[in-house]
Amino acid sequence: MSLFNRCLDLVFPQRCPVCLNSSDSFLTAPICSACWSSVRPVTGNLCNVCCRPILLKSDDTPPVVCEDCDSLKPSYASVLAFGLYDGVLREAIIKYKFSSLKRLSRPLSDLLCSMPIPHADLMVSVPLTKNRLIERGFNQTLLLAHHLSREYRINLLDDCLVKVRDTGHQVKLSRQQRLSALHNAFEVKSDVKGKRLLLIDDVLTTGATINECAKMLLRAGATEVFGIVLARTV
Numbered sequence: 001m002s003l004f005n006r007c008l009d010l011v012f013p014q015r016c017p018v019c020l021n022s023s024d025s026f027l028t029a030p031i032c033s034a035c036w037s038s039v040r041p042v043t044g045n046l047c048n049v050c051c052r053p054i055l056l057k058s059d060d061t062p063p064v065v066c067e068d069c070d071s072l073k074p075s076y077a078s079v080l081a082f083g084l085y086d087g088v089l090r091e092a093i094i095k096y097k098f099s100s101l102k103r104l105s106r107p108l109s110d111l112l113c114s115m116p117i118p119h120a121d122l123m124v125s126v127p128l129t130k131n132r133l134i135e136r137g138f139n140q141t142l143l144l145a146h147h148l149s150r151e152y153r154i155n156l157l158d159d160c161l162v163k164v165r166d167t168g169h170q171v172k173l174s175r176q177q178r179l180s181a182l183h184n185a186f187e188v189k190s191d192v193k194g195k196r197l198l199l200i201d202d203v204l205t206t207g208a209t210i211n212e213c214a215k216m217l218l219r220a221g222a223t224e225v226f227g228i229v230l231a232r233t234v
């Protein structure tokens with residue numbers, strides 16, 4: 001541990017929320033370096049469209065698209081998720097979002113940057129409503145998008161999407177309930193005509209938010225929308 005981190009630990013002793021040992025890395029604190037290094041990308045048979053793990057019986061040949069994407073035909077071309085919303089990654093995202101630990105944006109966006117990002121003209125991030133922005137103090141997704149934009153040299157349209165309606169906490173809603181709650185919740189404020197877009201969000205649950213944003217962006221003239229998220233729920 002560096003002298004700086006030792007001093008920091010003396011002043012602000014922090015415990016890793018995963019293993020409960022003291023945190024030994026300022027970069028990923030409060031998560032310790034051992035727990036952070038256990039974060040792995042999602043692997044296995046994944047849906048080509050929504051990145052959902054597809055369970056196979058031993059004699060199955062892997063389908064390339066899951067049943068939901070096959071029947072519902074999402075507006076986005078595809079979504080890439082770095083990992084599953086589980087374990088250390090889930091803990092890191094929760095700390096980043098709800099304890100406003102902005103410094104975690106750097107190691108989290110490094111995870112995003114390790115993915116094979118599709119070629120795109122512009123980047124857009126999923127917005128928060130004004131009320132939610134005041135409550136959190138920052139837009140966690142926009143901060144990740146800024147890092148990604150610099151790394152890939154793709155311009156980020158800061159205020160392209162605006163969330164005009166608070167849709168409440170959607171954790172317990174079904175996909176259908178989410179879709180109706182999100183209907184007309186977003187407006188497009190920038191010119192995206194003829195552009196291929198990367199849409200950044202933190203967590204993909206049912207895909208309803210990314211789907212609604214992609215729908216509005218296509219309606220505004222975008223040619224294709226690809227989603228990039230840190231994690232998808234299991």
Ligand SMILES: [Zn+2]
Nearest residue numbers: 016019032035
């Ligand atoms: Zn730990």
Ligand SMILES: [Zn+2]
Nearest residue numbers: 047050066069
């Ligand atoms: Zn799918």
